[in-house]
Amino acid sequence: MDKANNGVHIQELAPEHFHDQSKAALADPQLRQNFRGAMDYLKDKRKTAFSDPAEEKRIRDLSEAIRQRSLSKLPDLLEQLESNCIKNGIQVHWAETTEQANSIIAGIAGQHNAKNIIKGKSMVSEEIELNHEMEKLGIECLESDMGEYIVQLDGDKPSHIIMPAIHKNKQEVSDTFEKHLDDFTPTIDVDQLIKTGRTRLRKKFHDADIGLSGVNFAVAETGTLCLVENEGNGRMCTTVPNVHIAITGIEKVVEFLSDVPPLYSALTRSATGQAITTYFNMISSPRRAGELDGPEEVHLVLLDNGRSQAFADEEMRQTLQCIRCGACMNHCPVYTRIGGHAYGTTYPGPIGQIISPHMMGLDDTKDLVTASSLCGACGEVCPVNIPIPEMLQRLRQEAKNPPKNNSPAIKGQAAAASKIELLAMKGFAFAASHPSLYHLGSWSATKMRSFMPSNIGAWTQCRTAPKPAGKTLHQLIKARKQGQKS
Amino acid sequence: MSSVRNAILSRLRDAKPEAKTMEDITYQPWVSTDEKLITARFIKGLSASHAEVISTGHQDLSKLIEKVAVDKELQRIVLGTSGEFHEQIVQASKSLKTDFFDCDIKDWKSTLFNDVDAGITHCLAGIADTGTLVLWPDIAEPRTLSLVPPCHIALVKRSTIVSNFAELMEMQAWQNNMPTNIVLISGPSKTADIQQTLAYGAHGPSQLVVILIEDL
Known part of the structure; x- marks a missing residue:
């Protein structure tokens, strides 16, 4: 083989x-x-x-x-x-x-x-x-x-x-x-x-x-x-x-x-x-x-x-305007670096990322829709003006969430939904709307900064681990205001 | 299979697409009324696509085809069975082994594929914009005549050259009467499939000789 x-x-x-x-x-x-x-x-x-x-x-x-x-x-x-x-x-x-x-x-x-x-x-x-x-x-x-x-x-x-x-x-x-x-x-x-x-x-x-x-x-x-x-x-x-x-x-x-x-x-x-x-x-x-x-x-x-399925939704219908010229892949920084086989689909590159979910379902293709820096080059060269970056963002939404506004579910809808991610987001939303809890949280982060691990999975594969600042933004502004007063 | 058909169509209709009217966008491809400019662009386009273009008058057509045959070292040539310049073509081919495409391809497919050096056809028209020949193959000049032999010699009349593809289609109202096959030809067969390197003679003719008949 x-x-x-x-x-x-x-x-x-x-x-x-x-x-x-x-x-x-x-x-x-x-x-x-x-x-x-x-x-x-x-x-x-x-x-x-x-x-x-x-x-x-x-x-x-x-x-x-x-x-x-x-x-x-x-x-x-x-x-x-x-x-x-x-x-x-x-x-x-x-x-x-x-x-x-x-x-x-x-x-x-x-x-x-x-x-x-x-x-x-x-x-x-x-x-x-x-x-x-x-x-x-x-x-x-x-x-x-x-x-x-x-x-x-x-x-x-x-x-x-x-x-x-x-x-x-x-x-x-x-x-x-x-x-x-x-x-x-x-x-x-x-x-x-x-x-x-x-x-x-x-x-x-x-x-x-x-x-x-x-x-x-x-x-x-x-x-x-x-x-x-x-x-x-x-x-x-x-x-x-x-x-x-x-x-x-x-x-x-x-x-x-x-x-x-x-x-x-x-x-x-x-x-x-x-x-x-x-x-x-x-x-x-x-x-x-x-x-x-x-x-x-x-x-x-x-x-x-x-x-x-793509046709059923007016926004995603634009995917079908494609005349298969390949210009989007030729101009894609991701495709240029990884080539066509890595996508694992018949149609690679940007057009493949937005058409394959309809053919194969988001369960199989949920990672593909994330493989874009959303730089917009694909949309800028498309001869039929398909807004590919917008389609990618839409499909990312569909991969994470249940269908909105009674629109029909697409194949593999919400396949990338994660309970932990959802919980974390809900937790953050609660904290962000309750100031005392938020301040307590950010204050603890500044105190615990030296305990930040240097290896935090995917993030640190090609980046250094982030370290919380010694003082929160609130503390800094407060200090500055007091300084101005005195 | 009609249930499959109906399922697809009804899914599409369920989306209730709103029919769009004809767009109001003017797009004008290359156009000219200057005969010299039209001829020049036609020749330039075809030459850039590696076709050989030779201009001639009516009178010396036979001699010219004969010369092409000598230059290209053609031994055996296939012709259609009629057409405006058929007699001159026949005259020119006298010194060569000549086949007339007058029977079903299946009766002489191997000969056509293996033994014939060139095919000669007329053209319906030429397109100046892109340097393109337009062929409407028919009973007299079948489709494979311009495809299978390694060299294609095409005769095109200067008076049939138009500015662009859209104009030709509209002028002749193609939509009312489509033949079995129409083919636009812009140069010899080519490919850039190996490392973006252009190579001629992929599967169709590796040589295209265009004889431009000055009839204006």
Whole structure:
């Protein structure tokens, strides 16, 4: 079994172990160097792509408005998308859970007696752990995005939603190829490494029974699935095999075709600083009569998996505006230092911290929402203006307290509530509103100051222990006033 | 599965979202009416994405394609079955081994994947803003023609180049008549997935030659 994050086994990576995972990542200098380099590169690219601040503001405001408008009509737009897809010949499937999504895909594979699925990049397929689930049924899923391919060879998971193998440098990629590919001559020449991937995967595109992809935008007005990519593997997966399955979250719908150009521009510039990607692939139907290539069948799987929970609350609904550009993680000081695996979730970084609680519940993800300095960088670069820091604070509240104002409980509500903490807070509130008790308490603290232990757990791991002052603030002010009088 | 569908939809409806009206935000992507500026931006964008752009008049199109074939050392080339410049393309390909994409891909998939050096297509339009080709593959020029061979030669007419993507979509009212597939192409296939180092020829064509036909 391969290792990730300095000895933490990938199979054990989970948000519940966030603290241990981030400690391990922080202690891995190579990993830190790889992320630092990649994040600096991506931040710089984005900055260049938005060289005019006024233009940047306009396109972000417009993108936000388009996503909010589309979400405000989500149930209707989903129905419209479904009916237009069906009219175009695309079969539409609905899944509330990851299990349902997997069983839909397994069912389609079964109908075609398919043994091989070739995959374009899809984070939703990671979310449902498709590869793992299909393997159990004897169906091979092969990743064809170069980064995903490398990650899959290692038995790893993506550490970034746009650049899945960002945690590796070229030497490490060569090592991976050497370990898993026959007749590979080690090299750190990136062109050679890519050529290796291209050659090995060509045959797979040729032979695959089914191609699977994600969706960047699903257009309700026309029943069109839009895919953004640079490599051409997305086009291959959606064109060469006889069956194409697209899987996406229910939030990816936009109302009009004309909503697409600004969102596409905001997406590519925020993600990689590109004015446009090499390919923009718009699929509206399976192969029509007389056409000589393209899949005979196209399926669309719409996945909920907690999204409707985020939708239920107007504030948290903003989470669903996300167009998955990854800019928030590129600019996050926490992500830059610990990398993507430490989060233990499909979606790492700031967007992962606010979407994962809806997918997995706050019981598993309660530590993630605390992993932020609330510096605000994520919100400042978000192309659809999601107020990520506010969402994080809201989720911290939800993790500690029962639901407020009769709003429905979210999954894992109050999972981080602590009786001791609650008692301490109540005690403090009582003392703070009873002056004589408060003064007695602060006076005793000044008297006991030399008994303060030097080791007080987590606080003193990287800080010195605090020591109460010799005199309280009240005493000092009193003394000063007396001095002024005399 | 309709119960799953209804459960999801009713949960969403329970949230009683208030439908927002069309936003009042003006956003103008790059636009120009100056033919020279449009052409210059189109060529600059494509060239920056590592495509090779060659301008030509109608008359010498065949010779030019022939020259590209010699320069790129193309042996075997795949063509569509019709189109505005089909005859010139056929003329140009006479000295090469030529396949016409006239049967189902499954009948000659291995040849297409392994033996063909280049595919030639027309384009529906060009987009100056980002240096982009717009293809509407159809029966005459299938989707894989511009995808599977390692070199893609694309013919685009100067008169079809517009300022930006939004304008093209609106002008041609795409929403009323979407074809099976539309693809926007801005350069040869590429990736930066290994240590942010740009490499060309990931899975699609590693070479993109754009022949810009000056028809204005």
